[in-house]
Amino acid sequence: MTAKTRVVMPVHLFGQSAEMDPILDLCRTRNVAVVEDAAQSIGATYKGRPIGSLGDTACFSFYPTKNLGGAGDGGMITTSNADLEAKLRIMRVHGAQPKYYHKFVGFNSRLDAVQAAILKVKLEHLPKWAKARQERAATYDAALGSIDGIRVPKRTVEGDHVYNQYTIRVQRGSRDELQNHLKEQQIGTEVYYPYPLHILPAFAGLGYKEGDFPVSERAAKEALSLPISPELTPDQQQFVIETIRDWAKRH
Ligand SMILES: Cc1ncc(COP(=O)(O)O)c(C=O)c1O
Structure with missing residues (x-):
């Protein structure tokens, strides 16, 4: 953080809250805003409080792969700050209030009505689906936790993890090899995320190079997200586990 820092955006990654207290304490003392990236973690809690209610504002995503996913793009902002709420409501309709009177330049950022209708129906099922994800995560923990590597x-x-992703680290053999082995058995996995930001061409202007963030670089080489959807059946999950065990025996 520098004297120019205005906002800190902690990411509640993979369905689990970021460690918020130290971030909130630091930002309060420096008068810096906190915007929670809650895209992957709707329904998660931190020390008994729902994420999305911790910072000055929070952004949720309803992209189809999210725990509450629409049939297309969508999202939501939450805030407890009434002034910010009023401004955000104006910004989402091109900065106009009343209609056609533009106080400032905003965006077209309305939630599509069809998406809203779908999300409203799905919302009721969200706690049940989160529980199903947690049960599958506990099964993976018990089955994979003792595999070396x-x-x-x-x-x-402390809090509820809602497991938008169940992401293991492959520390023996090669992650890509395990991913291919699973793919051969028609088990879909995903790498979140294959490239750390500092080596992406989009951020080349910041002047970092490979080796500058070794922890991120290692995570990018080791991370592998396994199937965790609420629809994953016990048999299917057992097949994933056996296929990983089979690979691990040979590495
Ligand atoms: C952590 C995180 N932040 C932000 C986003 C962006 O959300 P959206 O695609 O709805 O803009 C995503 C997902 O795409 C995400 O996973």
Whole structure:
């Protein structure tokens, strides 16, 4: 953080809250706003409080792969700050209030009505689906936790993890090899995320190079997200587990 820092955006990654207290304490003392990136973690909690209610504002995503996913793009902003709420409501309709009277330049950022209708129906099922994800995560923890070279996801804070992703770290053999082995058995996995930001061409202007952030670089080489959807059946999950065990025996 520098004297120019105005906002800190902690990411509640993979369905688990970021460690918020130290971030909030630091930002309050420096008068810096906190915008929670809650895209992957709707329904998660931090020390008993729902994420999305911790910072000055929070952004949720209803992209189809999210725990509450629409049939297309969509999202939501939450805030407890009435002034900010009023401004955001104007910004989402081109900065106009009343209609056609533009106080400033905003965006077209209305939630599509069809998406809203779908999300409203799905919203009621969200707690049940979160529980199903947690049960599948516990099954993976128990089955994979003792395999040498596979690190299961760490629970870093007190609170409910809603497992938008169940992401292991492959620390023996090669992650790509395990991914291919699973693919051969028609088991879909995903790498979140294959490139750390500092080596992406989009951020080349910042002047970083490979080796500058070794922890991120290692995570990018080791991370592998396994199937965790609420629809994953016990048989299907057992097949994923056996296929990973089979690979681990040979590495
Ligand atoms: C952590 C995180 N932040 C932000 C986003 C962006 O959300 P959207 O695609 O709805 O703009 C996503 C997902 O795409 C995400 O996973």
